[in-house]
Amino acid sequence: MSSLLGLTGHELQALLTKKEISSTDLVKEYLTRIKMVDDQIKALVTVTEKEALEQARKADGLREKGVKLSPLAGIPLALSDNICTAGIRTTCSSRMLENFVPPYKATVVEKLAEAKAVLVGKCNLDEFGLGTTTENSAFFATHNPHDLQAVPGGACGGAAAAVAGGEAVFALGTDTGGSLREPASFCGVIGFKPTYGSVSRYGVIPCASSLDQVGSLTRDMTDCALVMNAISGHDPQDSTSVSGATSDFTNFLTDDVKGLKIGIPQEYLQGRVVPEVMASFEQAVKKLEELGAHCAEVSLAHQEAIVATYQIIVAAEASSNLARFDGVRYGLRIEGEDVDSLFKKTRSQGLGAEAKKQIILGTYVLSSAQYEDYYLKALKVRALIKEELAKVFQEYDCLLTPTTPTVAFDLGADKEKISRGKLDSLTCLANLAGIPALSLPWGTLQGRPVGLQLLSRACGEETLFRVGYTLEQNTNQTRLKLKGKEVK
Amino acid sequence: MQYEIKDGEMIVKITVKDVEKIADLAKLELSAEEGQGFTQDLQIRLERLEVLKEVDTSGVEPLVYVLPAKNVLREDRVGQCLVQEEALANTSEVEDGCFKVPRIV
Amino acid sequence: MRVEWETVIGLEIHAELKTKTKIFCSCPNEFGGKENTHVCPVCLGLPGALPVLNKQVVEYAVRAGVALNCAIQSYSKFDRKNYFYPDLPTAYQISQYDLPICRNGYLEIEVNGEKKKIRINRIHLEEDAGKLLHSGSSITSSQYSLADYNRAGVPLIEIVTEPDLSSAEEARVFLEQLRAVLEYTEVSDVKMEEGSLRCDANISLRPVGSTKLGTKMEIKNMNSFRALERALAYEIERQQEVLEEGGKIVQETRAWDEGKGMTAVMRSKEEAHDYRYFPDPDLAPIILEPEWVEEIRASLPELPEARKERLVQELGLSAYDAGVLTASRALAEFFDQTVAVYNAPKVVANWIMVEYLGLLNANNLELEKSKITPKQLATLLIVQAEGKISGKIAKKVFAEMFATGKDPEKIIKEKGLVQISDEGALAAVVDKVIAANPQSVEDYRGGKKKALGYLVGQVMKETKGQANPGVVNKLLQEKLK
Incomplete structure (x- = not known):
C-alpha cells in the first residue's frame, strides 16, 4: 500500500476511477503516514482526521452511485493554516489565533469542497506568512523532509514539507514574495503562484494584500493544472479578483518549447546566487536550448531596488492587516485595566518577534513624516519595475532564474549571513508585478533540492505550464522521490 | 528624528524613543530588551532601503493597483448575516449580545 | 482700543446613506436591531474577509455631490485610516483621503434676508464604526463598555465645508439647509437624533480685518441643530474672553455637554493621531464616466x-x-x-x-x-x-x-358642526343675547363699538361655535340700530 504515497493526484484518480482503491483507503493511508512521520517533519498544525474520513466516505459514496466526479475527488490535500476553514481552527501559526475557529470558509476551500477533495490537515507557516524558513511559527519549526536538519523554506514551509514528505498529495498556500515557491524549491516540489487576482483571496488571512496570491504545491505539472482548474476563477467577494472566463489549464500541458524565447537576467543573478546553484541552473538552460528554446541574457533596470520596494510594501500592508488582532472580537485576549492596555498586552503577547519587527517597520514607513520617502516612493518604484517587466515580456516569452539563491540551509542557521536578507530577491519580483511564477524542482545538491523559477507576463500561465511540462517530460530532474521516515 | 553620516550619506538614526513612539501607534508594549533590539533591527532594515533613493521617480505615478480593475461594485441586495452566537463565538467576554471591553478612558 | 473679533467656522458633516445594505458587505443597513445580528465576516473584521463596494453608495454620493454643486471626480479611491478603537473592527476605517469622490461645491444659505454662498471643500465616502454602550452614565464614568457592530460598515458621506461661516446662526442655518438637500435627494434619513446626520465644527476667532486664521478648535458631540448653535455661541464667547484677557487659544478637541451647556476638552493636539493613511489594496478605484454622472444628475428631484x-x-x-x-x-x-x-x-x-x-x-x-x-x-x-x-x-x-x-x-x-347661516334660525339666539346683556347693548349704543364683539362672542357661545360670525354680526348691527 505504501506505493500509493508517492503517486500524484491524477495517478491516484485513475486508480480510484478503476475502483482499485477507495478514497477511504487512500485517506487512511495518508493519516497513517502523518502519524508516522509528522513528529519529525512537523508540517501540520492540525490534523483533520475525523473530517477527512467523513469527506472520503462521502466521495466514495458518490462514486458508488456513479456520480461524475472531479479529478480531485477523494484526493487528500493540506492547506496552509492561513486559509480559513469553517469550524476548523485557523491559526496562521500564531499564538494570537491559536484557538480561532472561523465561522466562515475561504472561497478556495469552498471550491475544493465542491471538487470533493479531502482535507487531511492544516500546515505550519511563518507566523502570518512573515518569514522564509517557517522558523517564525509560534508553535514549532518544520523540518525539510529531504534533510531533517534543513529548513523547509517559508512562509508556507509546512505545506511544501507535507507534499514532499507524503502527508498530502497536494497543498494550497499563499505567496507574498516567494512564500510558496521558496519552500517548493527547498522541498523539491512544484510551487505555482498564478497571476494576481486569478485565485480568490476571500477567506485567506492576508500578509500583504497587494502581493498575496493563493497558489498550489504539487508533485507534477498535471496536478498543478488540475488544482488550478479547481481553484481559479472570478469571485464576486474579492474586489481584486480577475473577471472573465477561466482557462482549462490542462490545455497548457504541451511538450514543446521550440522557438520559445527565454530571458535570463544574468546580471541580477550574479552575486546573489551561490555558484553551485548557478551551475545546476546552467544545466537547465542548456537542456532547454537542446529542446529548442532560445535562451538569452536580459538586463533589468532598477534591479537593486526590487527587494527594498518589496520590503516596504510587505511591512506597510502587514502592519495594517495585523492591526485587527486587538483581543476584542476573537483570538488571544490578555486583560488589561483599560482598553489601551488590553490592546497592548494582547498584541505584545500574541505576536511573535518577526511580526512585531515588520509592524514597527510598516508603521514607520506609513507615518505621515516618512510616507513620501518610503511608502510612496516604493509605489513609484513598483510602477517602474512593472513597466520594465512589461517591456521585457514584449521581447521574451518568459524569464528563467533559480528560485532561490541557495539550497535549503540548516535549521537555526543565521540566514542573514547566508542571504543578507535577500532570500526572496529572486521570487518577490513576480509579486511586485502581479505576474505568474512557477518553481520547478531541478535535481538536488548533496540531497537538498534545487529549484528553477519561470516568470511570465500577467495571464501568461500557458508559457509556464508549457516549459514546466516539457522539462518534466524530457528530464528526470523535476520529480523527486518522496522523502521522510520509512520511505526508502 | 536624528541623522548620522554614513558613507557620505545622511542616514536616519533611529533611537529607542522613536521605536517606542511607533510601538505606541501600533499598540505594542515593548520590553526594555525588545526596545533595544527593535531599534537596531529597524536601523538595519531602513539602511537596506536606502537604495530606493537612487531611483529617479520624478513624474512617475505610484502603482496602487496591480490590476487595471475599476468600479468593482456589488448590487445593493441584502445577503446572509452571521447569527449572534457565531459572531460572539470566538470570545469569552460577552454581555447582552455584545463584545465586552474594559474602561475606554 | 478694543479689538473686534471675527468668527470663522467650518463644518464637517457625516450623513449615513439610506442604502439597503452596508457599504462593503450585504448586511442590512438598518437602525437598531438585536445586537450583533447585522454582522458578517466583512463588517466584523474577521481575518481574511474582503470588502466589495455597494453600487448604490456611489450613486448616492454622486447625487449628493451634484445637488451640492460639486465637481464629481472622474477618479477616486479608498484609503485606510489606521487607528485602534474598540468600535472599529479592523483597526482601520476605509475612507477616502487625497482623492475624494466630490470636490469644490457650495450651498447658498439665507440668513436675515442676506444670501451667502458657503463653499464645500469635498465630499468623501467612508464606513461607519460600531456602537459602544457604556456601563455607566458616560464613557468616562464607565467601568466597561459593550461593542455592538450592527452599525459597523454603514455607508457615510463626510461633507467638509470651507471656513466660510461667520456665526453660530449661520452654521445652524447651513446645517438645516444641507439637511434639506440630503432629504430632498433621498440619500439619507438625516435624523440627528438617530445619528444618521452628525456634525462637528472647527471654530477660530481673529481680529476683524486680519486675513490669518486663528487657532482652530474642534467641537464635537452636537446632536441637534440647537446644540450646534448653542455650542458655537458658547465657544465664541469663551474664546473671546480668553483672547481679551490676553490669553492664548491652544489647539484641541472639545466636546459639547448639552446638559451643562458648555464645552470641555476631549483631547489636546499632542494626543492627535497619526492615521497612516494609505490606499486600500483590497478595493479597486472608482472611475466615473460623464454619462453615469449625467444620468444621476437627470434623476435629481x-x-x-x-x-x-x-x-x-x-x-x-x-x-x-x-x-x-x-x-x-x-x-x-x-x-x-x-x-x-x-x-x-x-x-x-x-x-x-x-x-x-x-x-x-x-x-x-x-x-x-x-x-x-x-x-x-x-x-x-x-x-x-x-x-x-x-x-x-x-x-x-x-x-x-x-x-x-x-x-x-x-x-x-x-358632530353636527355645520355652520348656521340661516338668519331666521339665528335671530332668536341674537334676541336672547341682547336681552341678557343690557349693559353691553347700552355701551354699544353709547359708542363703544367694542361691545359688539362681546355680543358676537356670546352668540357664538350659545351656538357652540356653529353660528356664522358674519351673519351674527350683521343681525346684531341691524337689531341694535
Missing part, C-alpha cells in the same frame, strides 16, 4: 432652493413662508399636493405653518407619521371657504382629523 424660488415667484408666498414650507421635502410635497386640490396658496401655507406644524410640534410627531392627507386638508379648507363651518370650528375639526385621520366631512356630520 427639484431641490429646496429651486422649490422655494417657485413658491415665491409663482405662488406669491413670502420668502420666509416659502423657506419654512420647503425646509423638508415631505412638507413641501404636502403643501404642493394641498394646493393642487385647493388653489389658495396663502391660505394653505398659513394653515400648514400655524395649525399643522403647531400640532406636529405639540405632539412631537414627524410629518411622515401624521394621519392627515393633503386632500383632507384641502377639503377642510374648501368647506370653510364655502361658509359651511367657521374658522374656529375648522380648527376643531382639524384637531380631530389629526387625532383620528377621519375625513373632515365625516367629522362635521358626526
